[in-house]
Amino acid sequence: MDDTPSVAVVGAGLAGLVAARHLADVGADVTVFERRDDVGGRVRTRHEDGFTIDRGFQVLFTAYPAVRRELDLSALDLQAFSPGAVIARPGERSVLSDPLRDPFSLTDSIFNREVTTTDKLRTLALRQHVGGRDEAAIFESDDAPIDDYLRDWGFSTDYIENFVAPFYGGITLDRSLSTSKRVFEYTFKAMSEGKIALPAEGMAAVPAQLAEGARDAGATIHLDEPVAAVSPDGDRATVETETLTVDFDAVVVAADPRTARRLTGVAAIPTTARPSTTLYCALPDDTPLDDRRKIHLNAADDRPNIVVPLSSVATSYAPDGRTLLAATFLGADALDVDEADLLESTRDALAAWYPERLFGGLEAVRTERIEFAQFAQPPGVHDDLPDARDPNGPVYLAGDYTAWSSIQGAMRSGREAAEAVVADLD
Numbered sequence: 001m002d003d004t005p006s007v008a009v010v011g012a013g014l015a016g017l018v019a020a021r022h023l024a025d026v027g028a029d030v031t032v033f034e035r036r037d038d039v040g041g042r043v044r045t046r047h048e049d050g051f052t053i054d055r056g057f058q059v060l061f062t063a064y065p066a067v068r069r070e071l072d073l074s075a076l077d078l079q080a081f082s083p084g085a086v087i088a089r090p091g092e093r094s095v096l097s098d099p100l101r102d103p104f105s106l107t108d109s110i111f112n113r114e115v116t117t118t119d120k121l122r123t124l125a126l127r128q129h130v131g132g133r134d135e136a137a138i139f140e141s142d143d144a145p146i147d148d149y150l151r152d153w154g155f156s157t158d159y160i161e162n163f164v165a166p167f168y169g170g171i172t173l174d175r176s177l178s179t180s181k182r183v184f185e186y187t188f189k190a191m192s193e194g195k196i197a198l199p200a201e202g203m204a205a206v207p208a209q210l211a212e213g214a215r216d217a218g219a220t221i222h223l224d225e226p227v228a229a230v231s232p233d234g235d236r237a238t239v240e241t242e243t244l245t246v247d248f249d250a251v252v253v254a255a256d257p258r259t260a261r262r263l264t265g266v267a268a269i270p271t272t273a274r275p276s277t278t279l280y281c282a283l284p285d286d287t288p289l290d291d292r293r294k295i296h297l298n299a300a301d302d303r304p305n306i307v308v309p310l311s312s313v314a315t316s317y318a319p320d321g322r323t324l325l326a327a328t329f330l331g332a333d334a335l336d337v338d339e340a341d342l343l344e345s346t347r348d349a350l351a352a353w354y355p356e357r358l359f360g361g362l363e364a365v366r367t368e369r370i371e372f373a374q375f376a377q378p379p380g381v382h383d384d385l386p387d388a389r390d391p392n393g394p395v396y397l398a399g400d401y402t403a404w405s406s407i408q409g410a411m412r413s414g415r416e417a418a419e420a421v422v423a424d425l426d
Contacts, residue, residue: 004029005249005425008239009219010227010263013041014407015398016254017210018070018414019421023252024217026422031248032219033241035226038204039211041256042373043407045202048366050319052202056278056368057170057308057326060206061187063194065135066411071209077200079314082293083191087114087162088307089299090352095291096163114299119159126153130189138185139404143379146172149181166297170306173274173330173374180379183404190408198314206407227255230263232393250421253391254398254414257375264391268384269401276373277334279304279342280365283323287357288312289350296353303345304329324365332371339367374405388417389424396420 007023009016012034024030038044044055059081062073084097094114130138144152146168150160160177169175171187199205211221229240230251237251253260261269289296292312298305304327311318318324327346329337343364350359382404388396398417403409 007421008033008246008248008251009254010230010239010251011041011254012039012211012221013254014043014207014210014410015400015414016252017207017214018411019252019254019398019418020219021210021214021217022415022418023421024214024219030219032214032221033225033227033239034221034223037224039221040204040207043203043207045204051280051282051324051365052317053280053366054203056276056370056373057328058203059196059198060203060407061190061194062197063190064408066408066415070411071206075209076205078197079200080195080197081295081313084294085163085167086291086294086296087299088296088353091355093290093353095294114162115159116156119156122153122155126188127192130185131192135186139182139382141182144181145178145379146181146184147177149184162299163297166299166305169302169330170295170328172377173276175302175305175330178378180377180381182382183377198310200314200316227263230395232395235394237394249425250394250396252396252398252417252421256372257399257401260397260399260401264395264397266386266390266397268386268390270375270381270385272376273372274374274376275332275335276370277329277337277342278368279327279329279339279346280367281325281327281343281346282318282363282365283325283359284361285321285323287359287361288323298349302330304349307346307349335369335371339364342367375401377405388413388420394424
């Protein structure tokens with residue numbers, strides 16, 4: 001770009017911040033408009049009473065290419081989960097892990113009665129299958145629901161229902177496993193090749209680092225500045241907020257899906273939501289869960305779907321003397337359940353899994369109810385997602401809804417939108 005083009009970015013979530021930094025890096029005059037009082041979009045964290053509380057249970061997959069490219073992972077002080085999970089049902093807990101990455105769980109995994117030897121061998125074969133394919137190959141492949149895909153591979157019903165359903169219910173927010181098998185394949189690949197981790201200061205450390213990089217590159221970020229309209233006019237586009245109206249050479253709309261559809265008129269932006277409700281609750285430190293750094297899967301039902309010992313993974317998530325747990329409930333119905341009832345369901349589940357212990361000291365810390373945690377990803381949805389250039393005029397899209405619902409999709413889309421702007425303005 002010979003001259004200095006002006007570019008607006010609407011939204012300071014992961015996609016918008018990545019786009020802003022890449023555009024500023026090549027010399028564009030970048031202005032970011034964010035309607036909230038902080039950056040991050042759906043990736044946010046609050047700190048209260050010594051607890052670190054993310055906006056719903058979220059994790060960072062360190063093997064995601066965009067994560068490795070856009071972030072300084074060492075600066076995030078990542079705290080990793082142990083591979084695998086605890087399969088929990090009334091009166092029984094068993095560990096299923098990856099013996100290649102978690103040799104200390106080898107014996108428990110070998111003698112796990114929830115999963116057959118054939119299932120374990122097929123898991124290793126599946127790992128080899130996805131390991132040789134990249135993101136593009138996976139998301140361009142034929143599609144099917146996860147449930148059908150796994151049954152076609154020959155996995156047993158017990159393995160699918162007791163392990164995959166709750167585990168991927170936590171990832172896709174869809175315990176029925178009706179989500180695209182492409183999401184399963186790519187996240188399975190990522191878990192095989194990297195870690196699942198939490199930044200010591202919470203997931204908001206991710207957008208905070210991206211925002212710092214964007215500002216260092218020269219971008220200006222305006223908070224508490226919601227955008228009312230984006231209007232293309234020839235080779236320029238106008239951004240209107242409550243306080244100003246400004247023309248730009250290009251505008252990248254990186255808002256949430258519903259706002260992005262409203263601002264751009266692009267009907268292909270998916271707006272069907274997967275909700276999530278996360279109860280953050282605390283135990284005295286004298287009642288820790290066994291297998292402290294593993295996710296606990298509810299093999300019996302979905303109330304809650306999973307329980308995560310957060311402060312056992314990242315001690316900074318709770319004050320001294322307390323253990324912070326996250327219990328995730330799926331579906332729209334859970335959005336309306338009283339916190340006391342969520343707490344009772346969580347206490348009942350823990351008491352059933354650990355009958356030798358008492359959980360009367362379990363206390364609610366905070367409940368995060370997220371109506372739009374992900375966009376729904378049924379088989380084939382990725383074939384019809386919009387492109388960065390789909391809006392009219394010099395207006396571009398950046399958001400996971402141009403790729404797939406994930407941190408990888410959001411960050412990748414931000415870079416691709418920036419590259420499209422640079423190519424078109426050059």
